[in-house]
Amino acid sequence: MITTFPVGQCAGFAAVRVAAAKRKDRSKMRNGLGAWAAIGAALLVAVLGAAAARAQDPENCLSCHRFRGLARLDAETDEIRLFFCDAEYYAHRQGAHSRLRCTDCHEREEVRQVPHKVRTKVDCTRSCHISPAAPGLALEFSHQGVADSLALSVHAPEKLDALEFDPPPLREGQSRCLYCHDEPSFGFERGVPEGFRDHSGGTRCDTCHRETLPLEISYFANHVAARMRPAQSVRRLAQVCGTCHSNPDINEQIGRHDAVGSYLHSFHGKASLLGSHDTATCMDCHSSPGSNQHLMLSPQDEMSPVNAEMLPNTCRTTSCHPGYPPEMSSAAVHLDLDSSDYPLEFLVAAAFILLTAVTMTVFFAVVILELINAVVRRRTPEDVRFERLVRALRTHPEGRRLLQRMTVHERVQHWALVVSFALLVLTGMPIKFADTDWALAVVRFFGELQNARLVHRSAGVFIIAVFLYHIGYLVVRGVRKLRAERRAGRRASLLGLAAAHPMMLRPRDIVEFGHLFLYLLGLRRERPAFGRYGFHEKFEYWAVFWGMPVMGLSGLALWGMPWISENISGRVINFAYIVHSDEAYLAFIYISAVHLFSVVFSPTVFPLSPGTITGQAPVADLVERHRGFIEELAERLGIPHPPEDPQHKRERRSIRVSSIARRVYAGAAAAACSFVAFISLRFLIVLLFSHQAAPVEIVGIPTRLDADTFLQDVSALPVANGGKREEMRGPLAHYHRIPQWFQPDTGNTCATAGCHSPLPHTKRIEVRAFLNMHSTFVDC
Structure with a gap:
């Protein structure tokens, strides 16, 4: 059956269908007035959308030809004929041909029928690329x-x-x-076809390809504008x-x-x-x-x-x-990490990659061994005794205050860092991994890349302000403590108070960290008794004093690229880009794997350490990680160790189920952490020892266009008519090579736009187009 219809009529069907869909979505509104308002808005949107579609495609050809895969196999020449036209080409006026209507090249009477019965080949020389054979016309087309x-x-x-x-x-x-x-x-x-061969002299294409402007100013001005x-x-x-x-x-x-x-x-x-x-x-x-x-x-x-x-x-x-x-x-646009082309940049990148690899190898090992230890370790009477000692300390007014991990002021600063760091990761990591699908999805969540950059810079300024505020907070507390010491008649200085701060790293901390490694490896019987803060907590704290200047200065350098280039050197941008990217990766991996293990995923604090909210850490966490501090407080406040409880065996039976659940959780967490460690470290090694290659979606274009390539892609799709694939047929047709990486979108539930919108098709539109059901209209 051959159907004829006025050009542009399909948009009307589409508008009605969109309005119906909108009307259905609004059917659950509370009152009729809201429902009619929604229907009116839907109709307005549909009409405006149809008008916009006609403006860029007045003949409505793209309602069918905008789908990738709309093609046939020519049995005579064994070649693929693809009928796809990119809608973006016309929507953005990209190129001179995007300003033409389809019927400027194709015979209008032939394409009015659906399916098309095209018999006349397109002749580009009849109105645009004029040849000398046309009488009375002097302009010629030539390459x-x-x-x-x-x-x-x-x-x-x-x-x-x-x-x-x-x-x-x-x-x-x-x-x-x-x-x-x-x-x-x-x-x-x-x-080149005969009509385009053996011509020379001034041509219309010279408007773009040469510097001389022809005499037909109005026509060629539009032509040049399209090619700009x-x-x-x-x-x-x-x-x-x-x-x-x-x-x-x-x-x-x-x-x-x-x-x-x-x-x-x-x-x-x-x-x-x-x-x-x-x-x-x-x-x-x-x-x-x-x-x-x-x-x-x-x-x-x-x-x-x-x-x-x-x-x-x-x-x-x-x-x-x-x-x-x-x-x-x-500043390098093609910044490939090569020791010969960019030796200094390569050394800086290698240094940061090695720093990240060494740091993360050590702490990944600690986290994984801690989780394995949680699986195999058994609860001892000593653990029970320390748990009771912690409870006794919390009943003491001074003991509860001294057990507090963070003050209210410090907790507010911590959560300010959490929010700003999360925003920086959400808006920064997509740029580092721009070739991934999730990166594009995150950027689209913010609307566009420019919005994500604005959020990133705002969060960067905020986190720098929080860091500077924390330094001021430390100075103010130090001055107050210095005055209190001097009022008490004791000699003190800011430097001395800073050296005595519990967060200050000492040789003993490094020794205890080594003992922890030996204990987790089974080479030491007792776990080291850490004080108020262990080595990893102090490391995390001072890492901020390293990371903030590095990230802040490099980020400001990238933001202020004109000033840096003019007053220092444009090459500084190369180093800023490398440093900012690699240090961000180190911070992201460490926080995601190590720090979150301490405050979220560790079996002793899961699902979240209350110390980040109330300031008081869980009893099990204090017993496992800070026994030295517990003993010190008990001795200082005169609280004796509680005697061994004769009911310990009974307690062990009551907690057996929770212990099994904790072991299962720790084992799963250890496996997940091992996988993350492998992926993270492998990425660093590949980045250091290999050149940066283009993503697969870029290099995965077809190397040869033939029937085998097309049929190989089609073979993955369902076969119609009881397993017998029909031979695809059709006239010689359009241009644009079919992309080898094309995969139909099986999740697209929309009906065919325009003339066939009322038909109840069972297959998705891309599948129909790819199998040529849509182009042959056999079932219709």
């Missing part, structure tokens, strides 16, 4: 200007022919232009360049690293992976704005935009960093 530019660039034909791909991305006879372009005119066996922005998104441009520059074999032949990988691991690349459409692309730097982008010169060429002398001007265009100092260009 000679592009060929002249390519001959002078680093992508000259002889250089491309010298590259050895395995497997080759092009079939025999296909044009080299397919390395970067997907247009159909380059896919013919002869290279790239016709492809940042990610797709990276995919195009990655065909060669992320290929290990090609990089070995030309003696370069993975340029796309190092770009995507810089801020510009990470911003593009996180959804930014305004960040610099490969073409923004390697091709001058508005110039012939086929004329891509080597960095050694003095006319190249990335030449050392030209780079400051390239970075400071009005679309990138206007007004920035020229020294900013010395």
